[in-house]
Amino acid sequence: METDKLTPTKNGNTLNGFSLNDIGDDHLYTGLETPMKPDAFKLSDADKKERISILFEEIMDVMGLDLTDDSLKGTPQRVAKMYIDEIFSGLNPANKPKIALFDNKYQYNQMLVEKDITFYSNCEHHFVPIIGKAHVAYISSGKVIGLSKLNRIVQYYAKRPQVQERLTNQIANELKTILDTNDVAVIISAKHLCVSSRGIKDDTSSTVTAYYGGTFNTPEKITEFQNHINS
Ligand SMILES: [Zn+2]
Numbered sequence: 001m002e003t004d005k006l007t008p009t010k011n012g013n014t015l016n017g018f019s020l021n022d023i024g025d026d027h028l029y030t031g032l033e034t035p036m037k038p039d040a041f042k043l044s045d046a047d048k049k050e051r052i053s054i055l056f057e058e059i060m061d062v063m064g065l066d067l068t069d070d071s072l073k074g075t076p077q078r079v080a081k082m083y084i085d086e087i088f089s090g091l092n093p094a095n096k097p098k099i100a101l102f103d104n105k106y107q108y109n110q111m112l113v114e115k116d117i118t119f120y121s122n123c124e125h126h127f128v129p130i131i132g133k134a135h136v137a138y139i140s141s142g143k144v145i146g147l148s149k150l151n152r153i154v155q156y157y158a159k160r161p162q163v164q165e166r167l168t169n170q171i172a173n174e175l176k177t178i179l180d181t182n183d184v185a186v187i188i189s190a191k192h193l194c195v196s197s198r199g200i201k202d203d204t205s206s207t208v209t210a211y212y213g214g215t216f217n218t219p220e221k222i223t224e225f226q227n228h229i230n231s
Pocket of ligand 1: 126
């Protein structure tokens with residue numbers, strides 16, 4: 001029975017009467033934009049790394065780890081650098097891929113599918129990995145973009161604390177904006193380590209999300225897109 005999970009908590013740390021712990025485990029999704037503070041970029045990347053390094057050292061210290069040990073002493077700096085320069089670099093709009101558009105000289109006007117784009121993201125509720133594959137498609141409205149740019153757009157939005165629904169919609173939204181068309185589709189299939197390695201500990205389940213815009217939102221185009229992915 002799941003009902004005991006739904007008991008509202010007494011303190012103020014709730015949303016719609018449910019504890020934030022329970023909501024995190026249920027991976028509730030609140031909107032298209034990644035929730036950021038207005039002053040998110042007041043600190044430079046270098047300053048952020050210094051602050052995170054100090055704070056992560058404190059987390060390790062509180063857990064009782066010996067920060068003078070040769071193996072551990074560089075960890076706070078490594079984590080800070082990894083957060084800012086790598087796994088969460090997509091939070092900073094300065095790292096957004098620059099996309100050049102080209103005229104559709106080939107007169108190709110069917111769907112273009114870029115499939116099996118492997119990505120690594122992190123669950124924003126637990127800060128553990130989400131590992132998945134994204135399949136994206138568009139039908140040109142007159143402009144085309146380089147194929148690798150489709151991969152880069154996926155990677156940019158993946159490198160944030162994420163929920164899969166938002167990642168799907170952010171990629172779709174970016175493609176719609178860049179390509180100036182609603183005719184885009186995104187399917188993401190991913191494994192969430194917060195589900196497989198902890199919590200419910202289900203190692204076999206995966207999560208699938210989809211976005212079908214414009215002419216993609218018809219049974220024929222959905223079938224065609226899915227056939228391309230499975231081919
Ligand atoms: Zn999670």
